[in-house]
Amino acid sequence: MFIYTREAHPAEDVQHHDSFARKLAGATLLRDETGISRDILVDDLAGTVHRAYGMMPNMTWVIGRGGRVAYKANWTSAANVEAFLIRFLAARAKHPPETTAVMYETQQVEFRYADRKRFTERLLRNGPRATAEFAKAQQLWADRPPS
Amino acid sequence: MGRAREGDGATAYNYPRFDDYVADGGDLADEAAFWASPRPGQRAPDFALHGLPDSGQVRLSDLWRSQPLVMEFGSFT
Numbered sequence: 001m002f003i004y005t006r007e008a009h010p011a012e013d014v015q016h017h018d019s020f021a022r023k024l025a026g027a028t029l030l031r032d033e034t035g036i037s038r039d040i041l042v043d044d045l046a047g048t049v050h051r052a053y054g055m056m057p058n059m060t061w062v063i064g065r066g067g068r069v070a071y072k073a074n075w076t077s078a079a080n081v082e083a084f085l086i087r088f089l090a091a092r093a094k095h096p097p098e099t100t101a102v103m104y105e106t107q108q109v110e111f112r113y114a115d116r117k118r119f120t121e122r123l124l125r126n127g128p129r130a131t132a133e134f135a136k137a138q139q140l141w142a143d144r145p146p147s
Numbered sequence: 148m149g150r151a152r153e154g155d156g157a158t159a160y161n162y163p164r165f166d167d168y169v170a171d172g173g174d175l176a177d178e179a180a181f182w183a184s185p186r187p188g189q190r191a192p193d194f195a196l197h198g199l200p201d202s203g204q205v206r207l208s209d210l211w212r213s214q215p216l217v218m219e220f221g222s223f224t
């Protein structure tokens with residue numbers, strides 16, 4: 001399931017949402033131009049669902065059967081989600097005899113591989129302003145004191 | 148689905164310029180919001196959303212009732 005949020009890098013050709021009609025048009029553009037085959041759900045104009053789940057531009061959550069959070073990642077890695085699902089479903093389906101499955105949590109750093117060339121092409125698709133604004137943002141990030 | 152009235156609380160959320168969003172610390176606030184959101188093991192917030200193209204309102208709890216639900220959040224840009 002894909003949850004369509006606000007536009008992360010709006011520009012001249014793909015604009016920010018100023019109406020729900022424009023948001024629906026953006027979701028349709030996503031479906032038609034990227035060929036995404038999953039079902040798409042569209043959040044409301046104020047981002048109610050996006051706010052409740054934490055506002056990151058490309059995050060993934062897995063909700064277990066019955067409605068408890070099983071996985072949250074502040075960036076999407078399909079390989080990571082798939083690996084988690086295999087472990088999660090196997091752990092619930094079977095465990096060694098005479099044992100019970102007890103839930104615990106982990107937090108760990110993961111790595112993804114950013115394709116800068118493809119990202120730049122995507123920014124250009126949004127409009128020239130998107131590239132210039134991202135360059136300014138990179139300078140702002142460089143000027144921030146280390147956390 | 149347009150639950151929120153158009154323009155009501157939505158203007159700041161739908162920022163028009165990414166550099167202004169970063170200059171205002173929006174990215175830092177949003178990262179903090181992610182870590183403040185429900186933890187593994189806690190109940191997931193339930194909402195009804197507009198299904199594309201015109202499948203009406205879809206409730207998340209209807210999707211996770213019988214099997215795990217994977218939700219990727221994102222946009223075109």
